[in-house]
Structure formats: structure tokens, C-alpha cells
Amino acid sequence: MIRVSDVSKSFVLHNQGGAVIPVMAGARLRVAAGECVALTGESGAGKSTLMRMIYGNYLAASGAIEVGGLDVARATPREILALRREVLGYVSQFLRVVPRVPTLEVVAEPLLAAGGARAAALERAEELLARLNIPRALWELSPTTFSGGEQQRVNIARGFAHAYPALLLDEPTASLDAANRDVVLELIREAKARGAAILGIFHDAEARAAVCDREVDVIAFTPGVAA
Numbered sequence: 001m002i003r004v005s006d007v008s009k010s011f012v013l014h015n016q017g018g019a020v021i022p023v024m025a026g027a028r029l030r031v032a033a034g035e036c037v038a039l040t041g042e043s044g045a046g047k048s049t050l051m052r053m054i055y056g057n058y059l060a061a062s063g064a065i066e067v068g069g070l071d072v073a074r075a076t077p078r079e080i081l082a083l084r085r086e087v088l089g090y091v092s093q094f095l096r097v098v099p100r101v102p103t104l105e106v107v108a109e110p111l112l113a114a115g116g117a118r119a120a121a122l123e124r125a126e127e128l129l130a131r132l133n134i135p136r137a138l139w140e141l142s143p144t145t146f147s148g149g150e151q152q153r154v155n156i157a158r159g160f161a162h163a164y165p166a167l168l169l170d171e172p173t174a175s176l177d178a179a180n181r182d183v184v185l186e187l188i189r190e191a192k193a194r195g196a197a198i199l200g201i202f203h204d205a206e207a208r209a210a211v212c213d214r215e216v217d218v219i220a221f222t223p224g225v226a227a
Contacts, residue, residue, distance in 0.1 A: 001166050001197035002031040002054065007063030007073070007221075009049060023049055027063070027221040029199075033165070036188060036198040038208045041218040047201050050218060051168050054199070055090050056080040067166055085113050090168045091159035095143060095151040103129065103146075103154055104139045110162040121161070128157035131183050149175060160187050167191060169200035173207045185210050 007027040013019045024046045031037045039047040052058040054065055056072050065072040068087040070079060084090070089110070097106050104125050111121035129139060132153040138146065143154045156172055172188070173181045181204075188211045191198060202208035208215070 001033050001068060002029075002199055003064070003066040004029045004050070004054065005064045005066075007050075007053065007065060008061045009046075009053060009058065010061055022223040024218075024221050025223045027218070029216045031166070031197040031199050033195045033197050034192050035214075036192055036200065036212045038200055038202050038212040038215045039218055040208075040215045045218045045222060047218050048170065050221070051090075051170060051199070051201065055088065055168055056083070085110075087164060088166045088168070089159050089162060089164035090170075091156055091172050092170050093152075093174065095155040095158075097143060099144050100142050102140045103134065103143045106143055106154060107157045107161050110158060114162050116162075124161055125157065128161060129154070131187075132157050133180055133183075149177075149180075152176065153180060156184055156187070160191065163191075163194060164196060166197045167199070169198060169202075171201055171203060173202065173204045181207065 004027050007024065008022070009024040010020050010022045013021060027050060029037065039050065041047055049058060053060050054067065054072060056075065060073040063073060067083060070083055072080060072083070075083070104122060107125035107128060108121040111124060112118060126139070130136075134150060134153055134157070138150070143151055146154065152175065159167070169188070172184050176184065185207060188198065192211070200212070202212065
């Protein structure tokens with residue numbers, strides 16, 4: 001479902017004379033349906049950069065990034081938007097939503113964008129918000145006013161609302177209490193059981209051990225570092 005082949009990435013520092021900083025070379029990995037793979041490596045090794053390339057936020061300098069048969073590295077913006085709508089979900093560390101949109105609508109939006117019925121989308125949103133212990137009194141308020149932990153749980157609910165065939169998870173259990181952490185791990189297990197291919201960053205070693213089938217250390221893809 002997800003395949004990264006010989007991918008490289010550099011950043012150009014335009015405010016420093018156009019200096020080119022190579023950050024990744026020869027990146028390769030595969031994530032099969034029903035599998036959860038963890039990206040590991042020290043801070044700054046390129047885990048988030050690789051995730052952003054797979055999602056299409058960063059353009060790879062070379063190589064192929066296939067998600068559900070589409071090469072993201074060569075896809076058009078329209079193709080990437082369709083991929084995100086129907087195939088590839090992304091739970092980032094931070095919630096970014098339009099202000100004043102109610103939390104219930106924020107969580108239901110991916111289902112509606114994929115063509116789901118409104119009643120079913122709202123029902124799924126209610127189910128997830130309840131499981132993640134977001135008080136019902138907050139559902140009609142904008143999540144931009146919530147605490148950091150509440151925003152993170154809304155972001156998780158939004159990411160798991162639609163049954164994406166592939167999921168990217170960036171620290172989904174960070175800063176959560178034990179009860180909500182367990183809910184997130186169960187959501188990951190449910191997604192794996194229905195066949196989702198999941199690639200994630202988990203600094204929480206216990207969470208990583210609980211749901212991940214294997215690990216890929218991105219230090220092997222750092223230019224000048226032997227695998």
C-alpha cells in the first residue's frame with residue numbers, strides 16, 4: 001500500500017546564499033495492508049520529513065513514493081488532493097482547522113469530503129468524540145478554544161473518522177493520559193484489523209511495542225551515514 005523507493009531530499013537555504021543541505025538519500029520502505037511500521041531515529045534524523053514527503057507536503061528530489069498505486073513524487077496537485085480525500089489520512093501533532101467551525105463538524109468533515117452521508121458522518125464523529133472523552137458540551141464549540149490535550153484528541157478523532165486505506169501518524173499518543181492513550185492504541189488496532197497500512201512516529205516506546213509490527217530507523221537514510 002505504501003512503498004518508498006530510493007527517495008532523496010535536500011533543502012535550499014535561500015537566505016544563506018542558496019546553500020543546499022542534503023537531509024535524506026536512498027530512503028526505502030514498504031508498509032503492507034494491515035501492518036503498522038514505526039519510523040525511529042534521533043530528533044532531526046528526518047522522520048517528519050519522510051512523512052511529509054509521503055503526504056505530498058514536501059517534494060522529493062528523486063525516487064518514487066507510491067501510495068495506493070499513485071506516485072506522490074510525480075503526482076499533480078489534483079491527484080494528491082484526491083489521494084488525501086479517499087486513500088491517505090494524516091494525524092499530525094497539531095490541529096489546524098477553520099475557526100468557529102464546531103468540533104462535531106471538524107471530525108465529520110473527512111467523511112463528508114469522501115462522499116459519506118451526513119447523518120452517518122455525524123454519528124461516527126459523535127462515537128469517536130465520546131470514546132476519546134471529549135465532553136458533549138464541547139461538541140458544538142470550535143476546538144480552537146480547547147486545551148492542547150483536547151485538541152490532540154479531536155485531531156485523532158478526525159484522522160480516524162474515515163476508513164482510510166493508509167494512515168500516517170505523527171506522535172498520536174504524545175501527552176495523553178493513560179486512558180486516552182489506550183483508546184488511541186485500540187483505534188490503531190482496529191484500523192490494522194480492517195486492513196489499513198499505517199506508518200507512524202512513536203516516541204512512546206510502550207505504545208510503539210503495543211501496535212507496531214516492525215521499525216525502520218531513518219538514520220540509514222541520512223547522507224554520509226552507513227546503513
